[in-house]
Amino acid sequence: MIVYWLFKILIYLLGLVTAPLTLLPVASLSVNLTGTLSQAGNYLALFDLFLPISTLFIVFGIVVSVEAGYFGYKAVKWIYNKIPGVN
Amino acid sequence: MKKYFAAAFVLLLGVSIFATHDALAYSITDPSTYVQPDSIYLDQNGNLVIDWHKVQLGFGGYDLPGGIMVSINGTSTDPELSYNGPYSGWSAGGHVLTHGGVGTGGGCAGGFGSTYAGASQAPYGNTYGPMSTVWNANTNSFVPTVSITQATPIYLTFFYYNGYTCGVSESLPTDGSQYWETYYVNSIQEPVQPVFLQPFDGAVIGAFPNWDFYLSNNSTSTQSGVVTVHFGTGPGNLTLEASTTYTDLPPGTDTELKIPQTYQFITPQGPPSSTWYADLEVANTSTNFDITGSVISFTISNTAPAVAPFPNGMFNFGGGETSSTAANCQFTTSSFLTDPVGNLEEAGCNLFIPNTSEQADLFDSFNGTWSQLSTRVPFGYAGIIVSAFQNFQEGVNTSTLMTTTTYAALSSVFDPLKAGISFMLILALGFWIFRFIQHITL
Numbered sequence: 001m002i003v004y005w006l007f008k009i010l011i012y013l014l015g016l017v018t019a020p021l022t023l024l025p026v027a028s029l030s031v032n033l034t035g036t037l038s039q040a041g042n043y044l045a046l047f048d049l050f051l052p053i054s055t056l057f058i059v060f061g062i063v064v065s066v067e068a069g070y071f072g073y074k075a076v077k078w079i080y081n082k083i084p085g086v087n
Numbered sequence: 088m089k090k091y092f093a094a095a096f097v098l099l100l101g102v103s104i105f106a107t108h109d110a111l112a113y114s115i116t117d118p119s120t121y122v123q124p125d126s127i128y129l130d131q132n133g134n135l136v137i138d139w140h141k142v143q144l145g146f147g148g149y150d151l152p153g154g155i156m157v158s159i160n161g162t163s164t165d166p167e168l169s170y171n172g173p174y175s176g177w178s179a180g181g182h183v184l185t186h187g188g189v190g191t192g193g194g195c196a197g198g199f200g201s202t203y204a205g206a207s208q209a210p211y212g213n214t215y216g217p218m219s220t221v222w223n224a225n226t227n228s229f230v231p232t233v234s235i236t237q238a239t240p241i242y243l244t245f246f247y248y249n250g251y252t253c254g255v256s257e258s259l260p261t262d263g264s265q266y267w268e269t270y271y272v273n274s275i276q277e278p279v280q281p282v283f284l285q286p287f288d289g290a291v292i293g294a295f296p297n298w299d300f301y302l303s304n305n306s307t308s309t310q311s312g313v314v315t316v317h318f319g320t321g322p323g324n325l326t327l328e329a330s331t332t333y334t335d336l337p338p339g340t341d342t343e344l345k346i347p348q349t350y351q352f353i354t355p356q357g358p359p360s361s362t363w364y365a366d367l368e369v370a371n372t373s374t375n376f377d378i379t380g381s382v383i384s385f386t387i388s389n390t391a392p393a394v395a396p397f398p399n400g401m402f403n404f405g406g407g408e409t410s411s412t413a414a415n416c417q418f419t420t421s422s423f424l425t426d427p428v429g430n431l432e433e434a435g436c437n438l439f440i441p442n443t444s445e446q447a448d449l450f451d452s453f454n455g456t457w458s459q460l461s462t463r464v465p466f467g468y469a470g471i472i473v474s475a476f477q478n479f480q481e482g483v484n485t486s487t488l489m490t491t492t493t494y495a496a497l498s499s500v501f502d503p504l505k506a507g508i509s510f511m512l513i514l515a516l517g518f519w520i521f522r523f524i525q526h527i528t529l
Contacts, residue, residue, distance in 0.1 A: 004441040027467025052509040
């Protein structure tokens with residue numbers, strides 16, 4: 001019960017803080033973009049016959065995740081160092 | 088004063104006469120007066136049973152209809168059910184039940200009610216049936232009740248007999264539809280119920296070795312039959328199948344069965360993942376029930392394990408896995424004096440851990456807040472791009488340059504080549520991570 005109401009209040013506060021963002025318009029992109037990606041996926045399927053595309057994507061995903069995490073860490077650290085009195 | 092008493096007496100007398108008249112009169116009423124909700128079902132032998140409530144009147148008698156007409160898939164044609172014409176009605180109208188004494192007065196031939204469809208002759212009981220066959224208005228013939236599903240419309244009406252004319256009472260509706268009412272079976276007491284274990288509904292799974300399920304024998308006798316898995320790429324396209332027989336399932340138990348899975352879901356030239364649909368059909372030869380469970384869907388992925396974990400709350404009778412009941416804080420069912428520790432544990436748990444409905448409510452609340460944001464700029468762009476990329480590596484090879492046949496001919500070359508490149512890629516990733524950690528500056 002206690003945890004439930006804690007989370008309930010947190011979600012309510014989150015909704016309150018983000019309420020102005022709901023006034024923003026709904027995002028939409030040209031269907032050509034998603035269509036292009038879908039078509040590119042079909043072309044990629046051809047290469048999947050003799051290249052390990054799934055492994056390639058997994059490796060690529062890990063590299064991007066690690067780099068993004070490192071970049072995020074440095075960004076947070078940079079902001080933290082800007083706080084007066086720190087360092 | 089006497090005038091008032093006289094007026095009151097006359098008024099009371101009038102009301103009494105009307106009440107008596109109403110009570111004694113056999114007024115035909117619609118079936119809903121008798122047939123209560125949740126009272127039509129197929130029993131474990133596939134027989135149709137209709138529970139109905141007799142109506143107690145003020146003089147100790149029951150307002151009983153002379154019989155009940157039951158048909159499925161439409162009302163039975165009613166010209167036969169007309170004054171002085173009960174005999175043709177018996178043969179074509181689907182009179183399946185009646186209470187005792189019908190048609191025996193006035194020299195009428197009796198016994199017709201018992202000759203059709205396993206008619207019940209219990210005159211004052213609360214149950215009509217069990218009926219093993221029922222009139223099908225579509226085919227104009229009696230069909231086994233075991234073929235009834237919960238989507239089969241069942242039509243009911245009541246009628247009275249006139250013993251002097253050997254016909255139905257004049258008070259009966261004769262237009263064929265006036266008092267017909269539509270019902271559906273509220274429950275089918277299948278003796279055997281199938282439940283998928285592997286793959287379960289919504290599972291993401293690799294090339295699994297067996298169709299795994301259990302059959303729950305809810306009856307009091309052993310059951311035998313054939314169980315078939317129908318599967319395919321669409322819910323209405325379950326053209327592939329695998330089956331096995333089961334014999335003498337012990338009553339009141341759940342038995343795990345497996346069918347070897349031999350279909351090649353994943354092919355080198357096919358997409359790395361695909362969605363499939365399946366259902367379980369149990370053709371129970373002990374009772375002639377042929378039950379098909381609901382259609383499940385699952386995703387076959389070449390990167391997923393061949394055995395998916397059971398979803399929360401699912402009980403695997405065969406494997407002995409149980410879901411945790413701690414989430415719902417069920418520590419004890421005893422009173423505080425009998426089990427004080429269990430009650431205190433349960434109280435403490437209830438205080439801190441949200442129960443299932445609270446968890447669902449929290450999820451809905453958070454999901455509602457997030458869904459309002461996720462489609463707005465600029466977050467919405469990310470969602471669109473991510474969903475566009477989701478099927479990126481699941482494209483379909485439409486090229487004529489490298490067809491399935493070509494690939495099959497060259498697979499002995501390509502497969503080792505792909506394995507070798509995969510190994511090199513993973514090795515390179517390992518080196519990269521090693522170098523990254525070596526040179527990282529925090």
